Amino acid sequence: MIELKSVSKTYRVGSITTEAIRGIDLHVRKGEIFGVIGHSGAGKSTLLRCVNLLERPTTGSVIVGDTDLTRLSGRQLQQHRRRIGIIFQHFNLLSTATVRDNIAFPLKLAKTPRAEMKARVDELIGLVGLEGHGDKYPSQLSGGQKQRVGIARALANRPEVLLCDEATSALDPQTTDSILSLLLGINEKLGLTIMLITHEMHVIRTICDRVAVIDGGEIVEMGDVIDVFLHPRSNVAKEFVAQSSEASGESLSSLDSMRKGKLLRIRFKGESTFEPVLFEAVKETGASFSILQGTVSRMKHIPYGQLIVDVRGSGEDVERIVRRLHEEGLEAEVLA
Ligand SMILES: Nc1ncnc2c1ncn2[C@@H]1O[C@H](COP(=O)(O)OP(=O)(O)OP(=O)(O)O)[C@@H](O)[C@H]1O
Missing domain, CATH: 3.40.50.300 (P-loop containing nucleotide triphosphate hydrolases)
Known part of the structure; x- marks a missing residue:
């Protein structure tokens, strides 16, 4: 046009x-x-x-x-x-x-x-x-x-x-x-x-x-x-x-100081939601997790979200969780 x-x-x-x-x-x-x-x-x-x-x-x-x-x-x-x-x-x-x-x-x-x-x-x-x-x-x-x-x-x-x-x-x-x-x-x-x-x-x-x-x-x-x-x-x-206000929240360094295990960032866009997927992925391992920060919002009509979680488990568990999340089409990245 x-x-x-x-x-x-x-x-x-x-x-x-x-x-x-x-x-x-x-x-x-x-x-x-x-x-x-x-x-x-x-x-x-x-x-x-x-x-x-x-x-x-x-x-x-x-x-x-x-x-x-x-x-x-x-x-x-x-x-x-x-x-x-x-x-x-x-x-x-x-x-x-x-x-x-x-x-x-x-x-x-x-x-x-x-x-x-x-x-x-x-x-x-x-x-x-x-x-x-x-x-x-x-x-x-x-x-x-x-x-x-x-x-x-x-x-x-x-x-x-x-x-x-x-x-x-x-x-x-x-x-x-x-x-x-x-x-x-x-x-x-x-x-x-x-x-x-x-x-x-x-x-x-x-x-x-x-x-x-x-x-x-x-x-x-x-x-x-x-x-x-x-x-x-x-x-x-x-x-x-x-x-942009919704992207802010606690800084990564302060989240880093709160963690007891690995800091994992998970992102999704579109209609999928990460909670059940994350829960299932963690359940398959011996790990546990707690949510440190989460935003779910909309970009025009598209929902998107970001979750930062503290995963407590072995290095192998964390790798398996990340792999499983990727298989489900979510972005997952170990931050610290
Ligand atoms: N009529 C003009 N004569 C001379 N220089 C100009 C003229 N209009 C803009 N400029 C210069 O061109 C550059 C870009 O200006 P422009 O107004 O397009 O930027 P902008 O991103 O819209 O800025 P703002 O958000 O402050 O309006 C600036 O360096 C400005 O000084």
Whole structure:
């Protein structure tokens, strides 16, 4: 749906040259939610703005649907931009216009007939849950409600792609979750392709299918969210995973000091659950175990979990347990 091929962007301000992104290749599939995560200055905004050519790449091509946007004339580009909605961190609403007028704005630009425009605005107000707020001005709305207006406005012309520029970064955690669940609902209901940028792993874990990690203007890692989360390879991805609250808990060194036997880490993803398997595996040996730490959570719709256990038994017992867990498709690793 979105394909970036060798996209680079260099800013030149006076004598200062900044290579904001370099050689970016990525493919966002139709209907998926694709997240780009990176620290401040990594190049996220530049990358997102290259997708609808708010920033024109210095080199490379940007293909949305079947069209290479970098080859279009100004007028053709304007037409194609209607197929790409965008929402912003600070909402960018017209403060002197009501909710209805803000949502209607792109419809007016597209010269939509009056009756059709009214019906579409009503429909969008319902879709984003703003019933009863249509005649209010942005200053009378909460941050979450303002972003709902932003989403309705972005969807007005029925785009195929929605770009989200740090859409929840100005919101509190609870409001963030309500906006994320709205985006997920819209993605599922309308089959809309969503590409978002964020510096929060929580956003990625909650709604994204795949993620790209960007650092110093380059993509350093890309894959299914669950794989990147469970097996981060780059240092930046490891940092983001470590910051993500559910991955924390007691440090390994303090667990190490609590153990009486071997420290074993077991991970699973998908519908399997490790407890009965672990219990059976241990029962076959003379060992015993106690759980030191456990998390079971969901990554979008996929359950995953991690258990750290203290296994007391011979080296041979521990090896046998690990082998048995591997046979059952679980990841098991002796940490200490
Ligand atoms: N219009 C511009 N002119 C010159 N340099 C720019 C411009 N926009 C961004 N940059 C530079 O490009 C680099 C990448 O910036 P970008 O805004 O894309 O990063 P980011 O990951 O979105 O950061 P943040 O999360 O802080 O917004 C930075 O070094 C920044 O200073």
